Amino acid sequence: EAQVTQNPRYLITVTGKKLTVTCSQNMNHEYMSWYRQDPGLGLRQIYYSMNVEVTDKGDVPEGYKVSRKEKRNFPLILESPSPNQTSLYFCASSFPRGVKFFGPGTRLTVL
């Protein structure tokens, strides 16, 4: 089944404790991206990657890192999480400018 998977689905952590949210797709898509969704602010793009080893900032990249060492994986790294990074995070993938497929979301709470 074609899909985008994210892990973990739920995470509660404390300020400053490094964490990684994984994202994997099985559709051989070149393009992958991360979004956060917050009430009243909608979905905002954090980072995107057009292919392996090619990444670029989106609208709200501060406090996040990404890497794209393999085509199928695009992890999101929070080196020192803060409470303002409490949010619902989505990973997405697509062929260049094609239909976007979204993962199920990761609900992160930073205390």
Next chain:
Amino acid sequence: KQEVTQIPAALSVPEGENLVLNCSFTDSAIYNLQWFRQDPGKGLTSLLLIQSSQREQTSGRLNASLDKSSGRSTLYIAASQPGDSATYLCAVKNNAGNMLTFGGGTRLMVKP
């Protein structure tokens, strides 16, 4: 910078009604526009993708239109059902760059 607006923010209709959701964008230099459905606490499901050269796309009871020159798209839902209750989001990809800009969504409730 591209801005995408969806009006209304919320809509409640009785079952069986035909309805139209609106999406407007400020920069007409778009590559494509995509409509998504999001159920509470869940991910986004793509409904329709309209390329900039197209005027409309249809899938079942859904029809999406695009008027680039006026910066508008509409999603038409025929014979609405309670299962259509969800938040509907439109997203625009510009010609320049690879950013996808989302509207704030329309929360639809279809009452039995």
